[in-house]
Amino acid sequence: MTTQRWVNRPDGSNWGDFGADDQVGRMNLITPEARLRGAREIREGLSFSLSLPLDYPGGNVLFPLRKEPVFHYEERGSGHNFNFQMSEVAPSCCDVISDDAVTLYTQYSTQWDALAHVGQMFDADGDGKPEKVYYNGYRAGKDIIGPDDEGPRGAAALGIDKLAVAGVQGRGVLVDLEKRHGQDRVLIGYDGLVEAIDELDVSVENGDFLCLNTGFAQLVLSMDKEPDATVLASSCAVLDGRDEKLLDWITDSGIVAICADNFAVEAYPARETTADKFAALPLHNHCLFKLGIHLGELWYFAELTAWLREHNRSAFFLTAPPLRLPGSVGSPVNPIATV
Numbered sequence: 001m002t003t004q005r006w007v008n009r010p011d012g013s014n015w016g017d018f019g020a021d022d023q024v025g026r027m028n029l030i031t032p033e034a035r036l037r038g039a040r041e042i043r044e045g046l047s048f049s050l051s052l053p054l055d056y057p058g059g060n061v062l063f064p065l066r067k068e069p070v071f072h073y074e075e076r077g078s079g080h081n082f083n084f085q086m087s088e089v090a091p092s093c094c095d096v097i098s099d100d101a102v103t104l105y106t107q108y109s110t111q112w113d114a115l116a117h118v119g120q121m122f123d124a125d126g127d128g129k130p131e132k133v134y135y136n137g138y139r140a141g142k143d144i145i146g147p148d149d150e151g152p153r154g155a156a157a158l159g160i161d162k163l164a165v166a167g168v169q170g171r172g173v174l175v176d177l178e179k180r181h182g183q184d185r186v187l188i189g190y191d192g193l194v195e196a197i198d199e200l201d202v203s204v205e206n207g208d209f210l211c212l213n214t215g216f217a218q219l220v221l222s223m224d225k226e227p228d229a230t231v232l233a234s235s236c237a238v239l240d241g242r243d244e245k246l247l248d249w250i251t252d253s254g255i256v257a258i259c260a261d262n263f264a265v266e267a268y269p270a271r272e273t274t275a276d277k278f279a280a281l282p283l284h285n286h287c288l289f290k291l292g293i294h295l296g297e298l299w300y301f302a303e304l305t306a307w308l309r310e311h312n313r314s315a316f317f318l319t320a321p322p323l324r325l326p327g328s329v330g331s332p333v334n335p336i337a338t339v
């Protein structure tokens with residue numbers, strides 16, 4: 001057991017509560033009992049993929065730093081190792097072989113954010129100066145090493161591979177914000193979320209995955225890989241990360257993750273603030289940095305939402321492991337809901 005990595009922990013954080021070496025945060029609440037509770041939501045045996053095709057949204061207007069997947073093919077024989085006729089290398093063979101490789105921005109489409117995705121300048125070691133630090137006191141440049149640092153690159157701590165082995169399964173609950181607000185751009189704070197939960201009669205329990213349908217991914221899909229950035233920026237519900245009451249609710253609710261079909265779960269850019277120092281992504285700060293709550297983004301809920309609406313249900317069994325890709329700060333995911 002390591003000694004804790006911090007002298008100061010951020011106000012409102014749970015650092016250390018799951019152990020000095022914890023790297024999965026609230027996912028610790030996915031116990032065998034929590035998984036069984038989720039599995040009890042399987043009544044029909046029907047399943048729904050909650051992923052967009054990973055080449056959506058298309059282009060990079062939604063976020064210029066993330067680009068669509070690009071495929072590569074290795075050369076082989078007279079061409080490439082794709083539709084390759086094995087008889088070229090072994091005349092008696094009748095096989096035809098295809099292999100491929102891909103450059104994939106891990107957070108381009110339906111994704112999980114790892115806990116190493118967002119940290120903060122924070123004085124964790126108590127020397128009076130802030131340093132770059134992530135959940136539970138893990139350090140940039142030491143535990144999470146980038147191209148501008150010395151050492152083997154990647155998130156050796158808090159990477160998405162840690163989530164992959166945590167067994168991402170449990171009870172999902174869907175709050176259908178699109179049913180209440182249509183595809184209007186509305187900022188959802190504590191009042192809006194709790195009203196929706198009550199009105200839709202959703203019961204959110206300790207250990208649940210909170211899923212938010214806003215209609216955004218469906219809108220992205222309808223744009224056929226030519227997304228209109230202006231329309232998207234003014235459509236569909238987003239959480240108000242500056243609402244402290246909402247952040248407190250997230251702390252108290254015991255949820256293990258928030259998975260939304262919109263770009264960043266919260267409004268990005270967030271509401272303006274007059275504070276001297278502030279997080280640009282306040283809900284990411286609260287969830288990823290302070291509490292170890294993973295965020296899922298650009299999930300696709302259209303068919304699941306329609307089925308749940310028709311059957312007057314809101315809960316389902318969710319299985320959503322990311323790729324076990326060591327060092328990565330995010331991952332594509334094909335979440336499966338089973339009802």
Ligand code: UVW
Nearest residue numbers: 107113263264268297
């Ligand atoms: C940003 O990093 C802006 O967003 P996300 O967490 O949605 O990937």
